[in-house]
Amino acid sequence: MRIEALGCAPARLGECPVWCGRSQRLWWADVLAPALWSFDPKSGTIVxxxxxxxxxxxxxLRKAGGLLLACDDGLYGYDPETEEQHFLIDPxxxxxxxxxxxxxxxxxGNFWIGTLRETDYAPVGAIYRISPDLSITTFADGLAIPNALAFDPERQRLYFADTRAYTIWACEYDAETGHVGDRWIFTTTTAPARPDGSCIDAEGFLWNAEYAGGRLVRYSPDGRIDRTVDLPVSHPTCCCFGGENLDRLYVTSxxxxxxxxQKEAEPLAGRVLVLDAGLRGRPEFLTAL
Structure with missing residues (x-):
């Protein structure tokens, strides 16, 4: 499988690639810089x-336009054209x-966000659901590094992980009523590979980036490994489908x-990788916040 890399500077901790169908651009963040980046495939422009x-x-992505940024001190609305940001709420x-x-x-249109204590990654983090009216519901706590949030509305299912626990869980979730069922272990990984960011393709299979594992894993809805994709970086962090036909898989690292x-041995570490997985993804849901 051919794997390319965007011509952007290497990120310290690239994360959360999101494809915007309205602007036909890819967005992602460098958590530690911090920095926000965008890529226009038609022009090749990276900003x-x-x-x-x-x-x-x-x-x-926000229904009202622009982006929602989850910053260390809260959630912000962000206008990419004016680069103005305004505070919404801190869960x-x-x-x-x-x-x-x-x-x-x-x-x-609810936005779900995980938190962590970055000084020691003790299991004191949580996952919150923020509704369009800015009400906050605690979904889970006692987590070290909440990750892999993904939603499959066809199966009424929610996925999430604790990277430090090497575990991805699933639970029944009805987004319209807000009902959340009991969680079950969807899958586990083996050290040193840790589950990081996820996305779901058009067939309802879960893709997960294995941090320190150097690969993407595609899981069937019953938790079986359907396929793996070895990557030229040891620390992939998240993935999303993008492009005009949602047939390009973007991977941050x-x-x-x-x-x-190690950096000399991995010249693409920190870059955004692009590959053709041979299938399509789903459009990103828009938050009503």
């Missing part, structure tokens, strides 16, 4: 956008040692944990 934050954990205020991590929008020798 670094100015944002104000200590960390950017994730981002989402976990008064926790200066914490930051926001993986986030995802469900089919009802990290360079931060690598030594100088």
């Amino acid at each position: 670094a956008h100015a944002v104000t934050a200590r960390r950017i954990g994730s981002l989402a 976990e205020p008064g926790q200066p040692g914490h930051r926001k991590n993986d986030g995802r929008t469900d089919s009802a 990290a360079s931060e944990p690598l030594s100088a020798a």
